Amino acid sequence: MREVLAQAAFQLFLERGFERTTVDDIVARAGVGRRSFFRYFPSKEDVVFPDHERCLAEMTEFLAAVDDSDPVGAVCDAARIVLRMYAADPEFSVQRYRLTREVPGLRTYELSVVRRYEQTLAGHLRGRFGADGDGELRAEVIAASVVAAHNNGLRLWLRSGGAGDPEAAVDHALDLVRGVWERPAGPSPAREKPALPAAGPSGITAGSGDNEVIVMVASKGTPMWRVVQQIEAAVGES
Amino acid sequence: MREVLAQAAFQLFLERGFERTTVDDIVARAGVGRRSFFRYFPSKEDVVFPDHERCLAEMTEFLAAVDDSDPVGAVCDAARIVLRMYAADPEFSVQRYRLTREVPGLRTYELSVVRRYEQTLAGHLRGRFGADGDGELRAEVIAASVVAAHNNGLRLWLRSGGAGDPEAAVDHALDLVRGVWERPAGPSPAREKPALPAAGPSGITAGSGDNEVIVMVASKGTPMWRVVQQIEAAVGES
Numbered sequence: 001m002r003e004v005l006a007q008a009a010f011q012l013f014l015e016r017g018f019e020r021t022t023v024d025d026i027v028a029r030a031g032v033g034r035r036s037f038f039r040y041f042p043s044k045e046d047v048v049f050p051d052h053e054r055c056l057a058e059m060t061e062f063l064a065a066v067d068d069s070d071p072v073g074a075v076c077d078a079a080r081i082v083l084r085m086y087a088a089d090p091e092f093s094v095q096r097y098r099l100t101r102e103v104p105g106l107r108t109y110e111l112s113v114v115r116r117y118e119q120t121l122a123g124h125l126r127g128r129f130g131a132d133g134d135g136e137l138r139a140e141v142i143a144a145s146v147v148a149a150h151n152n153g154l155r156l157w158l159r160s161g162g163a164g165d166p167e168a169a170v171d172h173a174l175d176l177v178r179g180v181w182e183r184p185a186g187p188s189p190a191r192e193k194p195a196l197p198a199a200g201p202s203g204i205t206a207g208s209g210d211n212e213v214i215v216m217v218a219s220k221g222t223p224m225w226r227v228v229q230q231i232e233a234a235v236g237e238s
Numbered sequence: 239m240r241e242v243l244a245q246a247a248f249q250l251f252l253e254r255g256f257e258r259t260t261v262d263d264i265v266a267r268a269g270v271g272r273r274s275f276f277r278y279f280p281s282k283e284d285v286v287f288p289d290h291e292r293c294l295a296e297m298t299e300f301l302a303a304v305d306d307s308d309p310v311g312a313v314c315d316a317a318r319i320v321l322r323m324y325a326a327d328p329e330f331s332v333q334r335y336r337l338t339r340e341v342p343g344l345r346t347y348e349l350s351v352v353r354r355y356e357q358t359l360a361g362h363l364r365g366r367f368g369a370d371g372d373g374e375l376r377a378e379v380i381a382a383s384v385v386a387a388h389n390n391g392l393r394l395w396l397r398s399g400g401a402g403d404p405e406a407a408v409d410h411a412l413d414l415v416r417g418v419w420e421r422p423a424g425p426s427p428a429r430e431k432p433a434l435p436a437a438g439p440s441g442i443t444a445g446s447g448d449n450e451v452i453v454m455v456a457s458k459g460t461p462m463w464r465v466v467q468q469i470e471a472a473v474g475e476s
Contacts, residue, residue: 107350111346111350111353112345115349134414136390138414140389141390144383148383152379176375176376177379
């Protein structure tokens with residue numbers, strides 16, 4: 001029933017526009033009563049985003065169960081739950097993306113949903129970082145970065161018409177954020193390889209074996225994000 | 239007139255709540271006609287945020303005129319324009335903050351305003367970073383970080399009831415973001431002091447004089463954000 005209503009609504013939004021479609025039109029197309037509609041959807045806006053509540057619940061559940069070793073990685077993984085929801089139905093996601101760009105009310109609705117994801121991620125990080133010092137500040141900035149990076153990758157895919165695999169773009173975007181904010185993990189077999197070769201004027205030399213030290217040499221003009229990417233690359237090298 | 243309407247509206251919102259106040263109530267209190275209201279404000283929501291349009295225009299103007307040497311610093315400075323708007327009238331800002339937390343429609347409205355600030359900042363950074371490689375991604379992530387940091391500092395001040403100077407908290411928050419994302423500036427007199435003393439197990443040694451090299455030594459367990467803060471501190475040391 002929920003699915004039937006959502007499909008009927010969406011067909012109508014595409015045919016005659018969001019504003020000119022009424023709830024009466026939707027229930028007539030779906031062949032059900034008006035009260036059925038409101039049993040499933042609080043408003044016409046909600047029918048455009050039928051899966052966000054489930055997705056938010058899944059995100060909350062995931063974060064409650066995740067271990068504490070890598071909070072930034074955990075919120076990146078949590079953001080990927082949203083991506084999978086979009087990727088599960090490319091055609092619907094692309095149509096909705098186009099519709100949302102045209103209807104201000106839907107854009108506003110989407111902003112409030114995105115904000116709830118962001119607050120869920122920030123809440124998790126706050127719990128991990130604690131209230132000391134900049135814990136809350138870092139939690140909010142990282143959550144905002146993760147959401148922006150996720151949405152950048154997602155939007156690339158939606159703009160391309162939903163072709164191919166959206167995961168690569170989102171992984172790439174989230175890696176940028178992780179590279180900047182994540183605590184490099186402790187020693188692991190992958191990190192006990194011999195030292196990397198020196199990499200020229202802006203390079204990194206990582207100690208080998210149990211020598212847990214990074215020595216980084218860069219010219220002062222090197223952008224900070226690039227320094228961080230290179231440190232991450234060296235630390236994560238397999 | 240605009241000011242009079244805004245004050246009348248706000249008094250009524252505080253007295254009887256936002257939802258239960260009509261535009262007719264507002265114009266009656268202000269002693270003007272209904273059409274005057276709509277000449278100044280498209281909706282009841284707009285009267286709660288009477289200065290955002292002006293502030294957005296000022297931000298756009300500022301960014302159009304700023305030089306290219308430090309794009310991340312420029313968007314941080316642009317964000318401070320919003321802070322100054324709040325700080326100019328602490329009592330109004332604090333009342334609005336409380337009102338906005340209670341009225342879902344105002345929260346949604348505020349989200350859409352914040353989003354416009356974020357897009358203005360991202361647009362500036364996109365123009366500076368170019369479309370190559372990760373330019374757009376970095377622009378969006380940095381803009382989101384700057385907005386989150388600004389809002390964290392601003393919210394601290396609003397929650398405290400608007401006591402004292404909000405700039406310190408916002409400066410501190412924005413410094414965290416700059417430290418992570420900003421390109422360290424080129425050599426300057428302040429950076430040509432003798433080398434810093436080594437700073438223990440996680441420390442930085444900066445070359446002196448014209449030697450434009452940073453050598454950074456840190457244990458692998460050091461969180462990335464702390465590494466970046468320390469590099470920034472060393473580079474910026476006067």
